[in-house]
Amino acid sequence: MSNEILQLEGVSRTYGEGATAVAALRNVNLAVSAGEFVAVMGPSGSGKSSLLTLSGGLDKATGGEVYVEGTPLGGLSINELARLRRRAVGYVFQDFNLVPTLTAAENVALPRELDGIPARKARRQAKDALRLVGIPELADRFMDQMSGGQQQRVAIARAIVGERRLILADEPTGALDSTTGDGILEVLRGRAEAGAAVVLVTHEARHAGWADRVVFLKDGRIVDEAAAQHDPSVLLTGSAH
Amino acid sequence: MSIRHSLLALLQGEPRYGYQLRGEFEDRTGATWPLNIGQVYTTLDRLERDGMVQKDGDDGEGHVIYSITEAGRAEVMGWFAKPVAQANPPRNELAIKLALALTIDGVDVAGVIQAQRKASMRSLQDYTRSRREAARSDDAAWLLVLDSLIFATEAELRWLDHCEGWMATHAKGAKSGADSKGLTHTNTETSVETMGAATR
Ligand SMILES: Nc1ncnc2c1ncn2[C@@H]1O[C@H](COP(=O)(O)OP(=O)(O)OP(=O)(O)O)[C@@H](O)[C@H]1O
Ligand SMILES: [Mg+2]
Numbered sequence: 001m002s003n004e005i006l007q008l009e010g011v012s013r014t015y016g017e018g019a020t021a022v023a024a025l026r027n028v029n030l031a032v033s034a035g036e037f038v039a040v041m042g043p044s045g046s047g048k049s050s051l052l053t054l055s056g057g058l059d060k061a062t063g064g065e066v067y068v069e070g071t072p073l074g075g076l077s078i079n080e081l082a083r084l085r086r087r088a089v090g091y092v093f094q095d096f097n098l099v100p101t102l103t104a105a106e107n108v109a110l111p112r113e114l115d116g117i118p119a120r121k122a123r124r125q126a127k128d129a130l131r132l133v134g135i136p137e138l139a140d141r142f143m144d145q146m147s148g149g150q151q152q153r154v155a156i157a158r159a160i161v162g163e164r165r166l167i168l169a170d171e172p173t174g175a176l177d178s179t180t181g182d183g184i185l186e187v188l189r190g191r192a193e194a195g196a197a198v199v200l201v202t203h204e205a206r207h208a209g210w211a212d213r214v215v216f217l218k219d220g221r222i223v224d225e226a227a228a229q230h231d232p233s234v235l236l237t238g239s240a241h
Numbered sequence: 242m243s244i245r246h247s248l249l250a251l252l253q254g255e256p257r258y259g260y261q262l263r264g265e266f267e268d269r270t271g272a273t274w275p276l277n278i279g280q281v282y283t284t285l286d287r288l289e290r291d292g293m294v295q296k297d298g299d300d301g302e303g304h305v306i307y308s309i310t311e312a313g314r315a316e317v318m319g320w321f322a323k324p325v326a327q328a329n330p331p332r333n334e335l336a337i338k339l340a341l342a343l344t345i346d347g348v349d350v351a352g353v354i355q356a357q358r359k360a361s362m363r364s365l366q367d368y369t370r371s372r373r374e375a376a377r378s379d380d381a382a383w384l385l386v387l388d389s390l391i392f393a394t395e396a397e398l399r400w401l402d403h404c405e406g407w408m409a410t411h412a413k414g415a416k417s418g419a420d421s422k423g424l425t426h427t428n429t430e431t432s433v434e435t436m437g438a439a440t441r
Contacts, residue, residue, distance in 0.1 A: 030273050043402075189373070205362065205398035206391060209369035216355070226359045228366035 005069055005166050005197035006055055008172065012063035013050050013220075015059055022048040026220040027064065032199060034165065037192040040201045042217030047122040048172055048201040049094060055199060056091045056168045072125035084113045090159030092169035094201075096151050098158075100144050104130060104150075105139040105161035108158045113133045117162075122226065132187050146173040148195060156184055160191055167191050167198045185210045244276065244284050248310060249293060249317040256297050258304035259285060269355075270385040273390070288313065335397070339404060350408060358401050365394045 013025040024047045032038050042050050053059040054066055057073045066073045069088060073081065085091070098107050108126035113119055130136050133153040143151055152175045159167055169188065173181035181204075189210050192198045200211060208214045216224040251257065251265050259281045266276055284306055288294040293313035297306040301435070335357060342348040374389040 021344070043406075100375060120319065204395075205365060206369075206395040209365035209391065209395075211366065216358070224355055224359055226362040226366065229363055 003034045004031045005034050006199065007067040008064065009057065009067070010064035011054060011061045011175060013054060013059070014062045017219050023220050025054070028222055030215065030222065032197040034195050034197055035192055036213070037189060037198045037200070037211045039205070039211035039214045040199060040217060041208055041214060046217040047220040048217055052168050052170050052199065052201055057085050058091070079232065086111045088165050090161070090164040090167040092155050092159045092172040094170040096155040098151060098154055100143045103140050103142055104135070104146070104154045108161050110161055119188050126157070129161040132160065133157045134183055149177070149180060153175060156187065165196050167177060167196050169199070170201045172200070172202065173202065173204065181207065201240055243320065244280060245288065246317060246320040248281065248284055249288065249313050252294060252307060252309040253314060253317055256306045258300060258306050260304070268401035269382040271386050284398055288438065351405065354401050354405050359396050359397060361394055361401070365391065368394065
């Protein structure tokens with residue numbers, strides 16, 4: 001097995017049946033290696049969130065196969081899938097998906113504790129993650145005492161806590177101002193540099209600019225891809241007219 | 242870009258000779274706008290003629306040193322204080338290209354847009370990467386230049402999304418009536434989704 005953390009092979013996802021069926025993804029192939037940062041862009045409804053939920057094992061493909069660290073997700077039981085998700089996958093939901101009755105630190109520590117990490121250690125890791133996203137002082141606040149942008153950062157902290165190898169983020173900067181958003185990109189980039197595979201769904205070109213590769217989705221298909229050139233001479237010519 | 246004011250601004254720091262000025266300018270702007278030495282000397286001549294700089298002897302190795310005059314200082318302060326006027330409509334080759342593509346039959350406008358999007362995205366990736374490196378070295382002037390390139394490229398990409406959305410709407414209208422000038426390639430099935438992106 002190579003160092004591919006995430007692999008989609010001919011993945012399709014169709015919602016519903018018959019005349020009302022919606023093909024959200026059609027025969028998508030994508031591989032993301034350890035240390036690689038991939039951004040996914042495309043119009044609303046093009047299948048970006050579908051691609052992410054399938055990659056994180058939150059939904060099942062209707063065709064093809066998704067592999068996480070070489071394990072085909074199709075064959076896993078619900079329990080095995082849940083375990084793999086907690087251990088290997090950090091997921092930032094488009095709508096945060098935080099537990100309102102828990103504090104910020106408890107929300108972040110929860111997946112670690114469920115995975116058997118001692119509470120004190122999980123809590124320490126949670127505080128580290130909250131510091132990384134810039135809100136260490138809010139560790140003991142409940143969700144309904146936080147602004148949208150602050151909740152979003154809790155959701156990001158929950159995804160990066162521990163050493164998870166696959167980080168999937170669905171529009172994680174939507175509720176953030178420009179500078180805070182850049183800080184989050186810095187954090188995601190840092191996770192990739194530490195060896196994680198990172199997939200970011202975004203509408204913001206400036207944030208996709210942080211990725212090694214940008215994949216363009218349209219009507220459920222990957223229609224194009226842009227890879228950084230890492231060639232300083234392009235700075236002088238670039239796309240300038 | 243005003244070479245004249247840029248050179249005056251550099252001379253405000255300390256007297257310098259031509260090659261030094263060129264080197265300083267390129268260092269501070271990350272060599273984004275290369276200056277040729279001929280331009281530097283012609284500009285210095287004109288500035289001297291206008292009383293903005295004066296010759297200050299040489300450095301012992303045959304380089305003529307220039308220093309700024311009071312009039313030059315006043316000029317450069319005035320330059321900093323004055324907002325930059327937008328060149329009336331800046332000639333944007335991409336905008337011209339798309340405008341023409343839209344009106345000429347048989348041009349795959351969606352293809353033109355996607356090719357540009359890909360190229361602009363690659364530039365954006367490279368600028369962003371350079372910016373990360375610059376941030377580590379704390380090079381403030383270069384950081385500002387990179388930020389300006391990043392935001393300009395972002396604007397271009399947003400504009401491309403907007404054009405695509407606009408085309409989809411236009412094609413829809415065309416379907417129910419008038420001839421769809423050069424837009425027949427647009428897949429009307431995708432219109433709603435593409436418009437969605439444009440209105441977000
Ligand atoms: N549970 C579902 N049942 C039926 N259709 C669905 C479901 N989830 C998504 N879809 C459809 O699948 C397509 C892709 O949806 P998806 O959420 O992946 O888009 P997206 O690219 O994330 O859009 P956005 O940018 O608006 O978040 C859409 O046409 C959507 O309506
Ligand atoms: Mg979505």
